[in-house]
Amino acid sequence: xxxxxxxxxxxxxxxxxxxxxxxxxxxxxxxxxxxxxxxxxxxxxxxxxxxxxxxxxxxxxxxxxxxxxxxxxxxxxxxxxxxxxxxxxxxxxxxxxxxxxxxxxxxxxxxxxxxxxxxxxxxxxxxxxxxxxxxxxxxxxxxxxxxxxxxxxxxxxxxxxxxxxxxxxxxxxxxxxxxxxxxxxxxxxxxxxxxxxxxxxxxxxxxxxxxxxxxxxxxxxxxxxxxxxxxxxxxxxxxxxxxxxxxxxxxxxxxxxxxxxxxxxxxxxxxxxxxxxxxxxxxxxxxxxxxxxxxxxxxxxxxxxxxxxxxxxxxxxxxxxxxxxxxxxxxxxxxxxxxxxxxxxxxxxxxxxxx
Ligand SMILES: *Cc1c(COP(=O)(O)O)cnc(C)c1O
Numbered sequence: 001x002x003x004x005x006x007x008x009x010x011x012x013x014x015x016x017x018x019x020x021x022x023x024x025x026x027x028x029x030x031x032x033x034x035x036x037x038x039x040x041x042x043x044x045x046x047x048x049x050x051x052x053x054x055x056x057x058x059x060x061x062x063x064x065x066x067x068x069x070x071x072x073x074x075x076x077x078x079x080x081x082x083x084x085x086x087x088x089x090x091x092x093x094x095x096x097x098x099x100x101x102x103x104x105x106x107x108x109x110x111x112x113x114x115x116x117x118x119x120x121x122x123x124x125x126x127x128x129x130x131x132x133x134x135x136x137x138x139x140x141x142x143x144x145x146x147x148x149x150x151x152x153x154x155x156x157x158x159x160x161x162x163x164x165x166x167x168x169x170x171x172x173x174x175x176x177x178x179x180x181x182x183x184x185x186x187x188x189x190x191x192x193x194x195x196x197x198x199x200x201x202x203x204x205x206x207x208x209x210x211x212x213x214x215x216x217x218x219x220x221x222x223x224x225x226x227x228x229x230x231x232x233x234x235x236x237x238x239x240x241x242x243x244x245x246x247x248x249x250x251x252x253x254x255x256x257x258x259x260x261x262x263x264x265x266x267x268x269x270x271x272x273x274x275x276x277x278x279x280x281x282x283x284x285x286x287x288x289x290x291x292x293x294x295x296x297x298x299x300x301x302x303x304x305x306x307x308x309x310x311x312x313x314x315x316x317x318x319x320x321x322x323x324x325x326x327x328x329x330x331x332x333x334x335x336x337x338x339x340x341x342x343x344x345x346x347x348x349x350x351x352x353x354x355x
């Protein structure tokens with residue numbers, strides 16, 4: 001820390017992103033990226049003209065992409081907000097709507113408490129139930145700004161929409177964010193409820209199911225006044241928050257919606273196969289509706305499994321939080337990648353005298 005840093009950030013503990021190592025080629029199952037490339041339309045979307053046009057600013061309103069997303073999700077362009085990755089929207093939402101505190105589940109996306117701390121928002125957490133499901137009653141009627149990842153991370157468990165609605169209906173005077181980063185892998189989206197609940201903010205991303213993590217594109221769907229509030233924050237921080245190339249790629253991705261939905265199906269099938277295989281090896285894991293598995297094996301230390309797989313060129317995500325230190329989060333890759341993962345797990349188990 002320099003002696004110049006604003007003292008209000010002195011104690012801030014920043015978010016730790018997953019490893020993006022460059023030392024060698026890994027089978028990368030640690031940050032929930034898609035194993036499949038973006039659609040052929042996305043790959044072909046950029047022309048030399050687009051590169052020449054980089055001298056020009058991007059459309060701050062992202063008009064063309066918002067129109068396409070509105071058509072896809074059955075709302076108006078005014079109900080759509082675009083951002084540089086969906087983390088940007090979460091940040092703006094904490095800035096805009098959490099004046100008197102925030103509530104989220106005790107085990108969830110570890111960025112939420114960082115945003116709260118960044119903006120000096122006091123927050124309460126509602127512990128998950130024993131089986132790792134979200135305690136819906138505990139999130140109801142809090143009178144606070146609420147954030148719920150559905151499906152949740154790192155558990156992968158999804159709440160039915162009827163349960164999400166209970167939270168929305170019980171807290172009409174505060175914004176409820178539903179973070180749907182993983183919804184395309186089998187969850188139920190709340191996107192169709194934005195006309196019914198003016199406190200609902202649905203956040204989505206191109207980073208997972210749409211295979212575009214590196215493009216940094218997120219979007220939100222909500223009632224017009226909520227979108228206007230987000231726009232106010234955006235135009236006060238970074239009006240051109242989505243670059244020209246990414247806007248264009250984002251449009252091509254909407255035009256090829258069926259392509260990524262097909263990939264999501266493949267990933268779900270691989271997920272079910274891998275779940276069965278891990279359970280047969282004695283692992284416990286919740287039923288996942290996401291593109292990752294939250295796995296543990298009695299007698300096999302989570303940190304040790306992580307390190308031994310890394311030594312074998314397979315990267316998974318281990319969390320230092322003592323409550324989940326025996327678990328690992330494993331992104332669902334291709335069938336071939338998951339076979340290699342399972343072979344490596346068996347080898348580690350044999351080494352540890354567990355097979
Ligand atoms: C990956 C992820 C995001 C954000 O990703 P971006 O790349 O910033 O769009 C948001 N929420 C959850 C729960 C995630 O796992």
